Amino acid sequence: MPSTLTVTAEPPRTPEVEALLKLGDEFTLALYPADSCYLLDVSELERPGVTVFVGRDAEGRALGMAALVEKGDGTAELKRMFVHEDARGRGLASALLAAIEEGAAESAVSTLQLETGPLQHAAIALYERRGYQRIPNFGPYVGDPHSICYAKAIAGTGS
Numbered sequence: 001m002p003s004t005l006t007v008t009a010e011p012p013r014t015p016e017v018e019a020l021l022k023l024g025d026e027f028t029l030a031l032y033p034a035d036s037c038y039l040l041d042v043s044e045l046e047r048p049g050v051t052v053f054v055g056r057d058a059e060g061r062a063l064g065m066a067a068l069v070e071k072g073d074g075t076a077e078l079k080r081m082f083v084h085e086d087a088r089g090r091g092l093a094s095a096l097l098a099a100i101e102e103g104a105a106e107s108a109v110s111t112l113q114l115e116t117g118p119l120q121h122a123a124i125a126l127y128e129r130r131g132y133q134r135i136p137n138f139g140p141y142v143g144d145p146h147s148i149c150y151a152k153a154i155a156g157t158g159s
Helices: 015-031 092-106 121-129
Strands: 006-009 050-056 062-070 075-083 111-116 133-135 148-153
Touching: 006 092, 015 050, 015 062, 015 075, 050 092, 062 092, 075 092, 092 111, 092 121, 111 121, 121 148
Parallel strands: 075 111
Antiparallel strands: 006 050, 050 062, 062 075, 111 148, 133 148
């Protein structure tokens, strides 16, 4: 039986989050050229308007993470989504995405965008199941053949 998973906002500069960042870097750099890897580092994740969500098991181990990066124009970007290999297939990525979407709604974000790579089939399937639509590459991803972008309208929680 899988253990209970929880997702909460946490500071990024902790040993466990930094270990997940390192594993995420290694995973991404094994798939794509370095100039096609748009990985935020810890200092970028500490900036105002960035919320890092961490998924933990019942024993408190950090098994996954994702960051909500608000752009200040009613949009935000999902960055640094990563689930440890040992925790895949347990619903953690879906729980992280739900937390990101909830955080976006609470921050009055109307559109959530993301970039992923064409070799990340499980991530693409998750995003499409959750209602994300393929969009033209935006920002730094324009012209990058290793990037595909998605967006989803987010319903606000306020009235």
